[in-house]
Amino acid sequence: MSTKIRLLAEEKNAVILAHNYQVAGVQDIADIVGDSLELARAAAERREETIVFCGVDFMAETAAILSPEKTVLLPAPDAHCPMAGMIAGGDVRMLRERFPDAAVVAYVNTTAEVKAESDICCTSANALKIVESLKEDQVIMLPDRNLARYVARFTEKEILLWEGYCYVHDRMTSADVSRARLDHPDAELLVHPECRPDVIDLADYVHSTSGMIRHIYASDKVDFIIGTEPGIIHQIEKQCPGKRVYPLSEKAVCMNMKKTSLEKVIQSLETLTPQMVVPEEIAARARVAIERMLQI
Structure with a gap:
């Protein structure tokens, strides 16, 4: 299936972007896997005519806003972000x-x-x-x-x-931290800034998803507890061999991020649908806010 996706992507002049929270198989067929900032930059800078966004709807919207001349595909159009x-x-x-x-x-x-x-x-x-x-x-x-x-x-x-x-990060609790520390006493605890203040207070470090990967890669430590969506563990294992990573909470799963599948990516590339289109009167104003961020 991955070979078919790569052939279709080449045929359609498409780049595949995937968020760190996507399922492992989708991450593995992507050209770029990253956090929201990295993917926004990629959407603005890549030269391919088509962007296949393996993520949730606001991410595809951002890509469409930054690249109005390109076709932006969202293989899972029902992947909404509740927040x-x-x-x-x-x-x-x-x-x-x-x-x-x-x-x-x-x-x-x-x-x-x-x-x-x-x-x-x-x-x-x-x-x-x-x-x-x-x-x-x-x-x-x-x-x-x-x-x-x-x-x-x-x-x-x-x-x-x-x-x-x-809802994913907000459901992690101080009780989860206590359990994880007990189970993995030698592990560093890295949490996402979307976590509750009491969880952040108990963390060793606070990072975005890509920040977590960079921290673990550079660290002399071996064991890590991560307070974020566990989809990132696949990227950590690929980029940081020899490190052991444990989720702070098994409940902290973003179901919308898991809606993209290899089958949906294939269908999207074959049909060039579903397309993300943002009305220009909204896109023009939103583009200003996004580009201001990217310039800093």
């Missing part, structure tokens, strides 16, 4: 009216409509850097309350948050 659905464009307009002097930072895990109403985007890898780059002293971060609280620890700016969250 992205926790805020709408109208909510951002309301916040702007309420806090007119604040800058609005939209996590990439948002819809195109929300990005269009925002000043700049961020990812978990660059959120603090983005906030610190702003001239405003008051910053609205949306929609993830946990990421906002994490950034607030390291900046003197006033951070205003929205009560959104990633």
Whole structure:
């Protein structure tokens, strides 16, 4: 099946992008596997005419916004991000009216409509850097309350948050940490900034998914507990041979990230559907916020 996908990708002049949380087989047929920031950069920089996005819908939207001249395919069109659905464009307009002097930072895990109403985007890898780059002293971060609280620890700016969250990371608890530490006493605990504050307090390090991979690769340690979606373990095992990695919670699975299959990738390449199309009046404004992020 992988050979057929590679032949189809060459025939259709397509690049296959996959998020670190995809199933192992999908990661293995991708040209690039990475976190949201790495995939956004790849979508903007690659020269292929077609982008096959193995991820959730907001990621394909971002690719379509950055590359309006390209065909962007989302093999699993029902792969929605619940957190992205926790805020709408109208909510951002309301916040702007309420806090007119604040800058609005939209996590990439948002819809195109929300990005269009925002000043700049961020990812978990660059959120603090983005906030610190702003001239405003008051910053609205949306929609993830946990990421906002994490950034607030390291900046003197006033951070205003929205009560959104990633259900995968938010379900990890301090009790999970206690169990994992007991089971793996020599392991370092790396957690994602979308985790709850009490989990972050107990961690050894806080990283984005690609940050976790880089940390483990460079570390002299052998054992690691990771507080994020376990799909990343496949990339860690490929890039960091000899390291042992354990999920903080077996429950922390993003079911929407698992909806992409090799069969769906083949069908998508054969038919060049389903295509992700963002209306230009929204895309033009959202593009400004995304490109501002990529320039920092």
